[in-house]
Amino acid sequence: MSARLWHLGNVVVDLVLEVPALPERGGDVLATRTERTPGGGFNVMAAAARQGLPVSYAGAHGTGPFGDRARAALRAEGIDILLAPRPEPDTGFVVCLVDADGERTFVTSPGAEATLTTADLTELRPGADDLVYVTGYGLLYASNRTALLDLLPRLDPAVTVVTDPGPLVDEIPDAARESLLARSDWWSCNAREAALITGIDDPAEAARALQSRLGRGSVLVRTGPDGCLVHHGGELVAVPGFAVDAVDLNGAGDAHTGVFMAALAQGLDPVAAARRANAGAALAVTAPGPATAPDAARLDAFLN
Template sequence: MGRVIVFGSLNMDLSIACERMPRAGETITGGDFLIGAGGKGANQASAAARMGAEVHMIGAVGADVFGERLVEGLRADGVGCSHVTEAKGATTGVAVITRCEGDNRIVLDPGANHLLDADAVARALDGLVGGDGAGSVFLVQLECDVAATLAALVCAHRLGMCTVFNPAPACELPVEVWRHVDVACLNETECEVITGTAPVDDESALHAMELMRAWGVRTVALTLGAKGSLVLGDGGLIRSVPPKVEVVDTTGAGDTYIGALVTGLAAGLPLEQIISRATEASALATTYLGARPPA
């Protein structure tokens, strides 16, 4: 199995449940307060490591207790953290999550996540793969500095790595970046921002995915929440429907899907098998509270 290298965010999640979302200016009483490890990058790295991949994390935390706990947690999951920087004078990223009826809303302070620049990421990649990234998978999101993230994609692609891009949180991006992306994985909201098309049915979803393929992306995975996912690659369209589960919390379900996806890519599995496993893992991730499963 090839290795998985993740450049991404490490956040501490502060999560609280409520019966309904508060209105503007309103204070309501909640409960079930949780403090847990999060950040899309760290979540995806942890999921991949738990599924058996050799995973290395590139990122930054503050010189504080949150940062210490996040790095300790990743190491406990089997993630290599030699390229996670402890930034003096910066705070670790924090996500404030409101949970309501199995759904969630998130406010994020990126903190140290935005400190690493393109040169720092390139040096970390060189230290991990040298000049040959063949057989390795490189995964990024958009919770770190955007310019550094896009430059890292270009660098990894030139090194021969399989590049996987989860454009979340979504923003406008230069079209030319997509030719450096082997696999794009995005949800319905991100799809609409990126392509200008809301995937409300099969026709609109296929239109959006075909557009991204025309930009240069080889495989596009569109996650659809409880409806599963649609994946368009060289072999045509794959539809994957999740098993029925009792949903407790959707936080981290998409990150689990991506963790399973990159694990399958690193193992060289057939795409249909990869997507089936990712869909099942994502469904199971909604059966417990928080972004990561209990130890």
């Protein structure tokens, strides 16, 4: 595959705690399982790399046990790390509570990944066939936001920019969000995030509203077990999901986005790429943990 994915998001370490239910305010609950694992942007990159797409991580990372764990995981997936570790602080972490229904709730403690600068991206030159991935989390941090918004106008117009706005999309400064909407080739989000940015609860109508705000791109709205909606070429298509026994929903959206980008890079049309991404997300939720996206062989077998 000649294309490459340049990931401009944030790799963190997930502290995953499985709990019977979320504690009440001021309360406590005993976790039934605990795991420390690289997460955040790592999940997307791992999903794409397992499909055979070459991946480079262009984000910042820190010095300390969390940074060491994140770099080891990136190398294990064959992902290039472009920047040297920051001397301080360590990479940040996310406390992820997974309840008995598989739903997840996050609290994020930022670290070195929130210190990206314009200078870090000066030499970044994605090719015309490449994909650049931007996450809304990056736009929440002032330094990262400046670096990302400085980079966008310098990109070759042929580069495919994929944006995942994330669950805090409504906290992104308006001007930054509009700049990203103007340059994104794909705006990939879940139904909740689509509702937050448009004020429309119906996913199909929200997808249409998002499409009208994009300067040049298309929209993908994930709708959970139902699959996703793709608005491309003036047409809205519902792409059905796959029925599986879900164990852990954590990382499902990341798996979907990573597989979708790899499928686009392989030349699949957007609807076919979305179907493959639906299958990848379905397989991902059948195992505990955030980075459970399948490799290409397993995904092919599932689809066949």
